[in-house]
Amino acid sequence: MSYSTTDQTKHISIFKTLPFHLLIFAGLIFLWEMVNLYGFEDQIQADMIAPRPTNIVLAMIDIFIIDQTVWKHLISTFQKALLGASIGTAIGMGLAISATLSLTFRKYIKPWIILMEATPRIAVGPIFVALLGFGLWAAVALAALVAFFGPFVNTFQGLMEIDEEAEEMFRSMGASRFQTFWKLRFASAMELISAGWKLATASAFGGALVAEFIQASEGMGVLISQYVIMITMDYAFAALLSVTIFGFILFKIMDFLDYRLIFWKNDLLLLKESEKRRKKAGVVS
CATH class of the missing domain: 1.10.3720.10 (MetI-like)
Structure with a gap:
């Protein structure tokens, strides 16, 4: 008895698209970091509006x-x-x-x-x-x-x-x-x-x-x-x-x-x- 390869295709497509999703995510994080560092004259104001991803990661390490x-x-x-x-x-x-x-x-x-x-x-x-x-x-x-x-x-x-x-x-x-x-x-x-x-x-x-x-x-x-x-x-x-x-x-x-x-x-x-x-x-x- 045979079955279709729908689920195999689904898993293959996930693995094929995963690198692109990770690349987009990394790009957004990098852009966020740059905006925080260079997009504001006042760094305190920058950290209040859009804190750096690195600071958020450090905060997560602290609270967890x-x-x-x-x-x-x-x-x-x-x-x-x-x-x-x-x-x-x-x-x-x-x-x-x-x-x-x-x-x-x-x-x-x-x-x-x-x-x-x-x-x-x-x-x-x-x-x-x-x-x-x-x-x-x-x-x-x-x-x-x-x-x-x-x-x-x-x-x-x-x-x-x-x-x-x-x-x-x-x-x-x-x-x-x-x-x-x-x-x-x-x-x-x-x-x-x-x-x-x-x-x-x-x-x-x-x-x-x-x-x-x-x-x-x-x-x-x-x-x-x-x-x-x-x-x-x-x-x-x-x-x-x-x-x-x-x-x-x-x-x-x-x-x-x-x-x-x-x-x-x-x-x-x-x-x-x-x-x-x-x-x-x-x-x-």
């Missing part, structure tokens, strides 16, 4: 290795963001499934969900602080609210876009409503649903940071605010870059999980899964 200030703040922000993303995703997917299965729900409740999306979520932050107090759960609530809409829209859209011929085939084979939903609708929607998960995670980080800017005793939002107030912009940029790097790592982990879970998107994984199921069923290939 020497002083180790950043770790407790990173853990706090990740905790709020992941809790918020999990809660927002669960609620969003639950409402999307309800809207898919119930015409009444779709008719009367969905418009209110759309209206809630039109409300500026950042403006709700102080209200959550007033209701839930200073601490973890106000930030989690804001992160969940920000994260909620992506999974809702993606799950609803994925579940509603069903192949009618496939659905008719399921019915003709005597599949129950649950079997049709789980093995046809949900499986077909997994690509969109997983995209909603990734969107929720990214959004939740933004929500958690905003909540920390409004109120918190620890977290990356607090740390960045402290550095900005002290006008140590190299440390502020270092803290911001730390969030970006760790957020990117988390996003790539989710990409890997997406790659493994939705195996039918990948020809090689599909082949392996098919072989495994044939062996389990006692079918000789």
Whole structure:
């Protein structure tokens, strides 16, 4: 049994383009350094507006290795963001499934969900602080609210876009409503649903940071605010870059999980899964 070389081509193209991306990145860093050194008459002003990349790297070494200030703040922000993303995703997917299965729900409740999306979520932050107090759960609530809409829209859209011929085939084979939903609708929607998960995670980080800017005793939002107030912009940029790097790592982990879970998107994984199921069923290939 053969499979296509789509994934091999993808990996080859990544390796071919990587040197160009690194070259562009190095060029931008060099330009930034030169602008800081020669683009301002006052070096203090230059360091306040655009601190040198070398100073930012030194600041990162300080907060991660020497002083180790950043770790407790990173853990706090990740905790709020992941809790918020999990809660927002669960609620969003639950409402999307309800809207898919119930015409009444779709008719009367969905418009209110759309209206809630039109409300500026950042403006709700102080209200959550007033209701839930200073601490973890106000930030989690804001992160969940920000994260909620992506999974809702993606799950609803994925579940509603069903192949009618496939659905008719399921019915003709005597599949129950649950079997049709789980093995046809949900499986077909997994690509969109997983995209909603990734969107929720990214959004939740933004929500958690905003909540920390409004109120918190620890977290990356607090740390960045402290550095900005002290006008140590190299440390502020270092803290911001730390969030970006760790957020990117988390996003790539989710990409890997997406790659493994939705195996039918990948020809090689599909082949392996098919072989495994044939062996389990006692079918000789």
